[in-house]
Amino acid sequence: GESKGIYQFSFDTRTGKAGKVSLAAETPEPSFLAIHPDGKHVVAVNETSEWEGLENSGGISAFEIDSKTGELILMNQQPTRGAHPCHLVIDSSGKTVLVANYTGGSVIGYSILDDGCLGEASAFVQHKGSSVLKPRQASPHAHSINIDPTGQFAVAADLGMDQVLVYKFDAAKGTLVANKPTGKKVAAGAGPRHFSFHPNGRFGYVINEINLTVTAFAWNGKSGTFKEIQTISTLPPGEKPGKGMSTAEVRVGKRGRFLFGSNRGHDTIVSYKIDRKTGKLTYVGNYSTGGKTPRNFGLDPSGRFLLSENQDSGTIHVLKINRKTGELD
Template sequence: MLFKGVIHHMQENVLIGGYTKQTSQGIYQLQFNSQTAQLTPAKLAVKLQGPTYFAVSNEHILYTVVQDGEQGGLAAYDMKNNFAYLGSALQPKNSPAYVEVSDKRQLVFSANFHTGIVTIHQIQADKTLAITDQIQLTGHSIRPEQEESHPHMAHLAPDGNLVICDYGSDKVFTYSIDDAGKATKMGEFTAPAGSAPRHLVFNPQHPDIAYCICELASIVLVLNYHDGQFEQLQSYPLLPDNYNEDNTAAAIRISADGQFLYTSNRGHNSIVSFKVSASGQSLEHLQTIKTQGDFPRDFDFDLTGQYLLVPHQKSNDVTIFKRNLETGYLTFINNDTQVPEGTCIVFY
């Protein structure tokens, strides 16, 4: 079992950002104490418009989604130098919904829900971004929200291929990425009609198994993966049978040991967890626990893996759960900390 013995990281840094439609001014920095399970009050770290998603490189460069007037894209900040602004890679129209850093490849990927474009950027010597390729997706599906392609994730698979979840077309695409940062299509998987694949994680113990959360159907799919091709093995519901109100599934995370899978529901306002089978190929429902806040879009484990923190987009607070490393069970600790409009959380 991982995380046995001495747990370091007593004082952990956390960034939480989101929409800036009401009271939020950008990305907030907090400290989390993994011994007392307490968060410090939020301090504004970066003032900017609409940082709904961001990622941190190993060199502590923050790459965040940003909206700048009529343009949207990614901005880079040096966290070691008091979040000094380094530069932006902007394009016309709305900002992306997702960003991911590959330190190994020195690439940054963004997925633009609004324009259907996935952009590949190379990290330059000065840590700013240069666009190397763009993938314009096309397609649609059966629901009114799926009138065109809406990529919601561009995630590097363990084998180095780029996996794109397209909410709009119910497709999961795979592309190979060459050393120059150019993409070549390898395959496409079709999820159940109207399900809207949103995010996906690979099992750290079984790189040939992935779990895909589908936003509109509120399900999680277990997928087999081989050489750029996905195949569905199982599907599991994220809502109780008797729940008939609006819900959109959002984030999915897997524990470092590959034994437990966690998902979030917006509307039902819950975290649904599963025990992962030894083969990784099936799931067993473990727990559905209310987050005691409104609209939990993103969540993540702290650095020790002993806690799970959930910001809320609508109730403007952060819920702290204690996580049992042996059983995977979550226990509510508190939601005393205020952070406005939170849709993304990153520990570092």
């Protein structure tokens, strides 16, 4: 059936066993969420094109976690001033949340108050540009927003512009100002979607939705600049993308030794070994997600399990990570 909102379940990090799923909060189209650093609050986007009578806007909702039941208590909501917000990040101080609006092609920041409520908007940037694949890339589509390990820069992957944009981020004020240079282009028609920094702060990886690749970058945390290292397919060597295939999520593993990415349509997780000196990726393998359309996946806190979230089969499939080889089982 149709989703009613945000769901919760228990997970045993020793065995990889998941418990019963239950509804945590009813809320419209919560396609992406983040847990606050205090562990007591959650912020989620509401991926809509209209918000409380405001056209071309989605919403963002702040919740308090009930420590006994795990249910979410709605604190307050704000408009995102751009349609279909699809990704967000909370800074390490817990004082700002940044949101990417996909159809709106923009990013917005909101302050987070001491009680976990959303405050005033602290930043808004409208992207401008397009790329080669029309109509898909006829306008900007901000697909994700991340903060670098220094906490001084924010990085937005824009699928419509084929560009990874860099902003100077002021954590105290929650503001965003375009960096110089403004970012880095990827191959025309690649469609950058999600991004993951290496914990050592020297590398970053963008997964390209349209051409099913990952681009590895060297990252300079002082100047906020990228240098491309390589681009590698997310499919098995020699295999070409089939109709209806696209990538979705990318995440560096807990210890920074491996990188994982999800393939929709192919319905696999790809694993690469990371050279921690150069940032270069070496293909390990592709592993079944046990369901259809892995729009996202998470890594458990122990770094031993990968949880594939399969949108079109409505399931979560648990894979065990071999921490020596990067293979999944």
